[in-house]
Amino acid sequence: MKNFHFFSKIFLFLLLIVNFSYSYFKKNEAGQEVFSFVALFQSPRNTALEHANAAEPSNDPGISFLNPAALRVPEGEKNNVAFYWNTGDLAENQGVITYVRALNTMIVQATYGWIAYGDIDEFDENAEETGKTHSPLSSLFALSASIPFRHIQVGVTTKLITDKLTDDSEDQVALGLAFDWGISWISENERYGLTLSARDFGTMIRDYSDDGELSSYAMSQTFALAAFFKPRPLPRLSLYLESTFPRYSQSALRLAAEYALSSHFYLRGGFSRTWLDLSRDFKELFASAERPDEANEIRLFSLGIGYLYSNFGLDYSFSYLTQGMGLEHRVGIRFAF
DSSP states (O other), X not given: OHXXXXXXXXXXXXXXXXXXXTTTSOGXXXXXXXXXXXXXXXXXXXXXXXXXXXXXXXXXXXXXXXXXXXXXXXXXXXXXEEEEEEEESSOSEEEEEEEEEEETTEEEEEEEEEEEOOOEEEEOTTSOEEEEEEOOEEEEEEEEEEEEOSSEEEEEEEEEEEEEOOOOTTBOOEEEEEEEEEXXXXXXXXXXXXXXXEEEEEEEEEOSBOSSOOOOOBOOOEEEEEEEEOOTTOTTEEEEEEEEEESSSOOEEEEEEEEESSSSEEEEXXXXXEHHHHHHHHHHHTOSSOOOSOOSSSEEEEEEEEEXXXXXXXXXXXXXXXXXXXXXXEEEEEEEO
């Protein structure tokens, strides 16, 4: 009952914060952020849990995409290597490679991610083929560092983003710089914890056209509050909650759970919905008229499974995308030594 009261207070606090967060979110600036594809660089475990798991430390290097303070390596090891692959209706060739190294009390990570959109034929204003073919490519280079203390952990990430649209001589590769940070608190028994993180606080430093002018747009600039809880009666179950507060889009609620079937297999599931969509859903329950078919989040729910044996891990996630945008599959492998 004590834990129920603790997390009910967290949930009510998030509701209160959401009501005041609209002073940060500016409706006239909606959709003006650049390099929003950076949020797609996620591990299968993160995706299966709908990015709600930022508060709990993890040996999965993908946790640094949500909260660099939660980055860990398996006990007794110094290195951790991971490869993630994503395919589906929104991306056919997307991947991430990470390398993690423990340096005394500090943990550092190097990350490279890419999204190849395939060959795209060019058409002119009359919808006629020009004979040119372009191969757009988006990339991410990142360095992360985590310093874990007994109950408090801190972490930072710096990012360099590149985005190439065409091969035309008058176009160029757009560049962006961003900064993430996180601070976490873990209870004495490690059964619950809280975290505050900031993601993609950065801006474009070179735009897509070499016209002598810089169109400097900001990135998503997202704050996130997250918590995890492991119920004493069900020690194999982990529950996750997060609320995000981006500057250029709607605040979102994320809920997830992970259950250890054994010491090797894990089942995962997550749900994601913006607070605005949740309020519309709630109103629909008490109204005869149907709500318009719309959603502010790209994914509605995700499921996944994980396998961990010794220092080898294999993860898979499946996501159902909203508004008929299809499906998404992610697979990842990681190995510590």
